[in-house]
Amino acid sequence: MWTFLAQEIMFFGGLFATYLVYRMKYSDAWAAGSYELSLWWGGFNTVVLLASSVTMAMSVWSVRTDRQKHLLVYLFLTLALGLTFLGVKVIEYSDKWNHGLVPGSYFNWHGNPLFPGAAENNVELFFCLYFIMTGMHALHMIVGAGLLIWLIGLALARRFNSENYLKVEITGLYWHFVDIVWVFLFPLLYLINRAV
């Protein structure tokens, strides 16, 4: 799994490098784009993912101490929190669509007097990266949710105990990695130049 996670670092690394280059080039447009994102939803999602990391770690503890019921509870909680995250992403994305901020023929950014140096094209570029980066992250969350459902199925069949827990631990590694990616995505996308 660590080899896979190293590959994932490379995958997201490419996106972060793109972000870095364009943020340096079009810093006003990046700030303007970030301004349009909802800090409340982003912050809420960060807390949700943080809590889901705790419940995932607790499910590893449960299986290693042979607490079958706790294991199921924590796996369900992790799944519920992950689905909450995805639900909030749906809300955010539909919000963007309604405000005409989805790149494409319907993109329409009305300008922002707080960021006079921002051009509409570059703000559209910011939103391209926003949707790609958070979309890829959400895809990873969906895969993680699938893994959790699989684990819950196995746990209901009493397949895990303190001797046989590797699947839970490895899924935990994946889940924490997705959390780490969000830990970087949140300040980079939502917290650019909020001091205006």
Next chain:
Amino acid sequence: MSHEVVQPRAYVLNAIALAVLMGLTVAVAFVDLHDFFHVALPLNAIVAMTIAITKAILIILIFMDVRHNTRLTWIFVAGGFFWLLILLLLILPDFISRDWVRRAEPWPQPIPVVTIDHPVAPGATHDSPH
């Protein structure tokens, strides 16, 4: 994989630390640090990334239990992030210097071929056997 079971206390404390750091990130984002430190650096971004890296380290060491793992695992983890560091640090000089260098000039026109008229023996033609 670790041999001793991590107690939930460690996870709860870690979660509290991460929540505090998250609050800090958001709070600092609303303060323009250039009002306090007059340097030509993107201070807000640097502080935000430092906090994010700290959070990532905490998640890796405690939630992913790398602090109890073998040295081989440490190498994998460090290697992955070292790769990322190389990518980000080396892509910067590439793009920053894109406008510094004059664009390459077009290929020069071909040098006109100069034919040398060798004197020919009487009776022979100018056609070269080559």
